[in-house]
Amino acid sequence: MTDIKKVNLLGLSPQKLIEFFESIGEKKFRATQVMKWIHQKGAENFDEMTDVSKALRSKLEKISEIRGPEVVSQNISKDGTRKWIIRTEGGNNDCVETVLIPDGNRATLCVSSQVGCSLDCSFCSTGKQGFNRNLTPAEIIGQVWIAIKSFGPMDPNGPRRVTNVVMMGMGEPLMNFEPVVDSMILMMHDNAYGMSKRRVTLSTSGVVPKIYELIKRTDVSLAISLHAPNDELRDELVPINKRFPIAKLLEACQHYLENLPDKRHITIEYTLMSGVNDNESQAHELAVLLKDLECKINLIPFNPFPNSGYEKPSNNRTRKFQKILADTGYTVTVRTTRGDDIDAACGQLVGDFHDKTRRSQKYIELKEVNS
Numbered sequence: 270m271t272d273i274k275k276v277n278l279l280g281l282s283p284q285k286l287i288e289f290f291e292s293i294g295e296k297k298f299r300a301t302q303v304m305k306w307i308h309q310k311g312a313e314n315f316d317e318m319t320d321v322s323k324a325l326r327s328k329l330e331k332i333s334e335i336r337g338p339e340v341v342s343q344n345i346s347k348d349g350t351r352k353w354i355i356r357t358e359g360g361n362n363d364c365v366e367t368v369l370i371p372d373g374n375r376a377t378l379c380v381s382s383q384v385g386c387s388l389d390c391s392f393c394s395t396g397k398q399g400f401n402r403n404l405t406p407a408e409i410i411g412q413v414w415i416a417i418k419s420f421g422p423m424d425p426n427g428p429r430r431v432t433n434v435v436m437m438g439m440g441e442p443l444m445n446f447e448p449v450v451d452s453m454i455l456m457m458h459d460n461a462y463g464m465s466k467r468r469v470t471l472s473t474s475g476v477v478p479k480i481y482e483l484i485k486r487t488d489v490s491l492a493i494s495l496h497a498p499n500d501e502l503r504d505e506l507v508p509i510n511k512r513f514p515i516a517k518l519l520e521a522c523q524h525y526l527e528n529l530p531d532k533r534h535i536t537i538e539y540t541l542m543s544g545v546n547d548n549e550s551q552a553h554e555l556a557v558l559l560k561d562l563e564c565k566i567n568l569i570p571f572n573p574f575p576n577s578g579y580e581k582p583s584n585n586r587t588r589k590f591q592k593i594l595a596d597t598g599y600t601v602t603v604r605t606t607r608g609d610d611i612d613a614a615c616g617q618l619v620g621d622f623h624d625k626t627r628r629s630q631k632y633i634e635l636k637e638v639n640s
């Protein structure tokens with residue numbers, strides 16, 4: 270008998286799950302049932318699906334599977350931040366990271382979309398790694414699945430373990446478009462994770478044509494990694510700016526906002542690097558640049574990594590930069606570093622992780638790093 274490759278139902282969008290059931294001669298409503306089992310109750314095998322007939326369960330068993338990504342390690346920081354290292358399929362031992370950051374009533378999951386990144390921003394450790402491969406939809410939505418399951422059995426009526434998702438882990442989400450869109454649709458779908466579209470955010474360094482595509486497909490919130498108030502500096506820090514300069518990027522942002530069904534803002538991310546983009550005149554220049562855009566600004570003090578060549582600014586300088594923008598009327602937040610003790614801060618993802626032991630067990634024991 271030839272070995273057929275089973276379809277992994279974990280990564281199928283609602284539409285693709287319907288198509289799958291139709292392709293095997295089953296009714297549409299089966300897709301809803303199975304989707305709830307997988308994404309709301311965390312089912313890993315078909316036996317658990319008690320409202321699905323035995324015959325269908327064994328048929329599904331033969332041709333499909335529910336397979337989450339392989340978790341290499343899970344760490345919990347003193348401040349509650351959780352971090353997972355996930356090994357992707359394909360045999361290269363390629364890993365990505367997922368981080369969950371609790372904050373009062375919120376718990377924000379930072380999700381990766383690629384192993385490495387091709388866009389080579391000068392201050393980003395993922396960029397330094399180069400591009401390895403795209404994550405599959407199951408590997409992307411699987412990060413949400415794993416994070417929720419780490420709290421125990423999934424309970425659709427229990428407290429929400431993940432309230433927000435930001436596509437700010439490794440990789441450029443718009444360079445892995447279809448799998449990212451399918452995953453975000455699942456995050457917001459009522460029969461899956463049911464998150465608010467205001468709480469699912471895609472962050473991009475500015476792949477302009479894909480921003481126009483994105484609004485045709487979904488209405489997630491958008492964050493733009495700007496990092497510079499003019500093209501001259503941005504060309505240096507974010508090389509994709511040479512293809513899609515700031516004016517074109519801001520035009521795409523306006524288009525995105527205008528085509529959303531509700532009134533929202535864009536989040537502008539600005540990583541502050543000492544002596545590079547953090548002086549007062551640059552703050553003023555930024556204030557002028559963004560004056561016509563409905564936006565909030567999030568300042569991220571640079572997170573150092575070995576041989577980066579950049580330094581983070583002093584708190585004083587960061588506050589000054591913030592004040593100039595705030596005085597001009599912007600809402601400006603400063604991202605505080607979380608999960609320092611487990612290297613979970615932005616731009617520190619995976620870094621120098623190598624799993625030399627090639628452990629094969631799926632879920633390695635929960636490791637309390639502070640014990």
Ligand code: SAH
Binds near residue numbers: 473574
């Ligand atoms: N590729 C996407 C999303 C992943 S990066 C993007 O660039 O938007 C998520 C955020 O972390 C981006 O704003 C990125 O510029 C920022 N970042 C990357 N490296 C960093 C570092 N070392 N310190 C602080 N922020 C960093």
Ligand code: SF4
Binds near residue numbers: 393394395397439
């Ligand atoms: Fe890629 Fe984003 Fe890093 Fe730039 S900042 S290299 S786009 S992951």
